[in-house]
Amino acid sequence: MIRNVVGSVLALAGATAAVWSPFRAWYDGRHGRTYRIDDLFTGITDARAEVIGSILLPFAFAALLTLVGVVIRSRWPVALAGLVVLGFTVLWMVRVGQVEDGIGVGSDGxxxxxxxxxxxxxxxxxxxxxxxxxxxxxxxxxxVDGPATRPSGGPRTRPTDGPATRPSDGPPDSPPPEDRT
Incomplete structure (x- = not known):
């Protein structure tokens, strides 16, 4: 229970950071929401993207996967969301590195x-x-009625106190008939 809560909080924080990231500067002051998804596969250009066709789209999809994973308490959608975010970010870094002949971090912004x-x-x-x-x-x-035992490789059986006595015409688990004499 505690692990699911902590994991869900981490996952939701990660999804929030991923969705927020395109609204921040990605490279040389250019925001992530201006990079087209097509640019990740064909090469980075100066063309500006609409918000829905930008890198925000796969991050929003990852956030949706995260919500589904948290609601159904499943690890796989959350892990897939993390791979989507990291995959698109690394792909973007590779494409920018190709255009800029390397990428770096400068103190001048x-x-x-x-x-x-x-x-x-x-x-x-x-x-x-x-x-x-x-x-x-x-x-x-x-x-319900005690542990089952399994004799060396055989089927599971319940321990008994002796031979079972039951009427032949009753169901197998019915109590023995009452003595009315």
């Missing part, structure tokens, strides 16, 4: 910005949240 740090941190928090979550509880078999 040039280079990588806080948006990239938020995206990477959000992806890591999503993966940590998935690792911490215990997931759904597994159903356990309940025993």
């Amino acid at each position: 040039r280079g990588l910005g806080t948006g990239v740090a938020l995206a990477l941190g959000g992806g890591v928090l999503l993966l940590l949240g998935a690792l911490v979550m215990s997931g759904r509880p597994k159903p356990h078999a309940t025993r």
Whole structure:
């Protein structure tokens, strides 16, 4: 229970950071929401994207996956969301590195910005949240009348106090008939 709560908080914080990151500067003061998704696969250009066609879209999808994972208490959607965020961020870094002949961080505000740090941190928090979550509880078999024993490789049987006596016409687990004499 505690692990699910802590994992969910980590995952939700990671999703929040990932969705917030495109609204921050990513490189040389350019916000992440201005990079087109197509640019990640064809090469970074100066063309500006609409918000819905920007890098925000896969991060919003990752946030939706995170919410689904938290609600159904499943680790897999949260882990997939972390991989989506990290994958798109790393792909963006590779593409910018190709255009700029390398990427760096400058003290004058040039280079990588806080948006990239938020995206990477959000992806890591999503993966940590998935690792911490215990997931759904597994159903356990309940025993009503004592433990079952299994003689060396045979089928499970219940211990008995002697031969079972039951009427031949009654159900197998019915109590013995009353003596009315």
